[in-house]
Amino acid sequence: MSRLALDETEELIRRxxxxxxxxxxxxxxxxxxxxGAAPPPRRSRTPLLLVAAAAAIVLAVSIGVIVRPDAPAERVTVAAPGSVLALRPAWLPDGFxxxxxxxxxxxxxxxxxxxRPDEQGQEVLLTLLPGAEEMPETLPPGGERITVGEAPGYRYTVGDTALVTWTPDQDSTVQLRVTGVPDTSAAARRIADSVEPDGTARVHADLAFGALPGGLVAxxxxxxxxxxxDGVDEVRAVAPGDPGRSALSAEVSDDGPAGPGGTPVRVRGLEGTYVADGVATRDLSVRLPDGRWLVLRDATDQLTREQVVAVAEDLVIGEQPDHSWLGQR
Amino acid sequence: MPTSYTEFVETRFGELSRYATALTGDPHLAQDVVQDVLIRLRPRWGSIDAPGPYVRRMITNEYFSWRRRRSVRDVVLSPPDVLTDIGPATGDFSAQIDERDAMMARLSTLPRKQRAAVVLRYYENCDDAEIAAVLGCRTSTVRSQISRALATLREVERTGGLVAGREGTA
Structure with missing residues (x-):
């Protein structure tokens, strides 16, 4: 094994x-x-449906706490097993x-x-967004105006992906993305037409942040x-002013850290590992007494190792996440 | 500087898409990222003084955080990082492999922030301060990231194979 010359390396990188x-x-x-896209939906604190409102209330207690930089953390007691999801598709293609x-x-x-477990590349994503998206004045090629129920919307198909967007009311937008399904556009339309209030499905990771440093917000x-x-539970925190990027995440699963290396660190009374140079993150991992792994990923580039350890110490980790729905229709 | 959002999109999309492709190594993902970023940029357009650097930073941040925006297929079925799925280059490469491809394979094994720093330096020709602004870190951190990246990228096996950089945890 040897080394390339520096200038040779740089030239190869450029080329x-x-x-x-x-x-x-x-x-x-x-x-x-x-x-051709419509402006993003207006941010609104008003959820679409009553079930979404319920979700907000429940989630506020289940996701953890918000910690201001100048204030001590206030932990909120978990009061309900998970957060309610507002919508579901009543129809999906077979096998999903x-x-x-x-x-x-x-x-x-x-x-x-x-x-679909037996068909690579087939997927359906249903997203509820706050705020009503304004319908675009003109649609790009492949787009068409539709109504979903009585709600205005549009469908846009690119390759094997179909996107359906509609605004059920002034406070919300629903986006559906269907990929890889035979006759994707028609399937997307049928799925969209079948979307209905749910109110029973929940997200319960049994995992919540405690105190968070640096103004981070759960x-x-x-x-x-x-x-x-093989369920994986994750909570994420963001930095104020950069809500689109996960600045810090904590994950509990059966999978340990992906790579070797790091330095030993004592956390939650256990021997863990801190890797200062992960994939754009500083990663702390520790095997919990029940055999699962806790992995914290710090992408802030600002927290010290001690702060990351403190976050890990303060995490609320339950032993009863709800994974019962995984792999179910 | 373009005077309108539409003009900016029309004149800069290709350039931004090429940067995103260099960064992610995935042309289709790159296009998704650029589209998403530009759509989100629209309502803020009037308040941005220098949209070029601003958008480049948005794209880079999106690259760092795309895990949460990836498809459910990626989220659920794959290990947590698409690029690291390419896996470390091993001794299977023949001596005839195009050296550029080999270098790109090694680049794909780097931790994301190192990779971004390298792309900003050698594709966008940014200096330390510009890279620091995009990555949101200090210039000393930029120098450290690039130094470590180059140390990894320079390592080769003379048998023709490549030695991967240490894989970052994901």
Whole structure:
């Protein structure tokens, strides 16, 4: 084993990146999509449905606490087993099972996902967003105006993916993305037409942040997996002013850290590992007494190791997450 | 500088898409990221003084956080990082492999922030301060990230195979 010369390495990087960049798709399609898209929905604190409101209330206690930089953390007692999801599709193509649920801290943004285990690349994602999206004045090629129920909306098909967007009321927008399903556009329409209030499905990770440093705010809870046996629970926090990016996440699952390395660290009375150079994160992992792994990922580039350890210490980790729905219709 | 949002999208989409492709290594994901970022940019357009750097930062942040925006297939069925799924390059590469491809394979094994720093330096020709602004870190951190990335990228096996950089945890 030896080393390339530095200038040789740099030249190879430049040439390689230029070549890689040349594989970017024709921008015409992207430009049409962007300019044809409606403005993003207005942010609204008012959830769409009563069940969404209920979700917000329940989630506020289940996701953890918000900690201001200048104030001590106030823990809220978990009062209900999970957060209620507002919508479900009454119809899905045969073979689809649910594998993903996510809900924001205020309950106003919810996502559910289904895939077909026996068919790679087939998936359905249903997302509830706060605020009514304004319908675009013009639609890009492949787009058409539709109504879902009595709600105005539009459908847009690109390749094997169909997107259906509609606004059931002035406070919410629903987006449906269907990929890889035969006759994708028609299937998406049928699924959209079948969407109905749920109010029974829940997200219960049994995991919540305690005190959070640096002004971070608990943001979303997600549960994912193929079956109840391999469920993964995750909570995420964001930095104020950058709500689109997960700054800190905590995950409990049967999977340990992906790579070797790191330094030993004592956390929750156990021997853990702290890796200061993960994938854009600093990762802390520790095996819990019940055999599951806790992995914290710090993408803030600002927290110290001690602060990350403190977050791990303060996490509320229950032993009864609800994975019963994973792999079910 | 473009005077309108529409003009900006029409004139800069291709450039941004190429940057995102260099960053992610996935042209289709890159297009999704750029589209998403530009759509979200629209309502803020009037308050942005320098949209070029601003959008580049948005794209880079999206790359860092795309895990939460990826498809349910990726979220559920795959390990947590698409790029790291490419896996470390091993000795299977033949001596005839295109050296650029080999370098890109090694690049794909780097932790994301190192990878982004390398792309900003060698594709976008950004200096330390510009990279720091995009990544939201100090210039000393930028120098450290690039130094470590180059140390990894320079390692080769003379038998023709490549030695992967240490895989970051995901």
């Amino acid at each position: 390689g990146l230029r070549r890689r960049a040349e594989s970017a798709p024709d921008p015409a399609v992207g430009i049409r999509t962007v300019l 099972v649910e594998r993903y649920r996510e809900i924001s801290a205020d309950g106003s943004l919810q996502t559910r996902g289904w895939t 943001d979303t809870t997600a549960v994912r997996g193929v079956s109840p046996a």
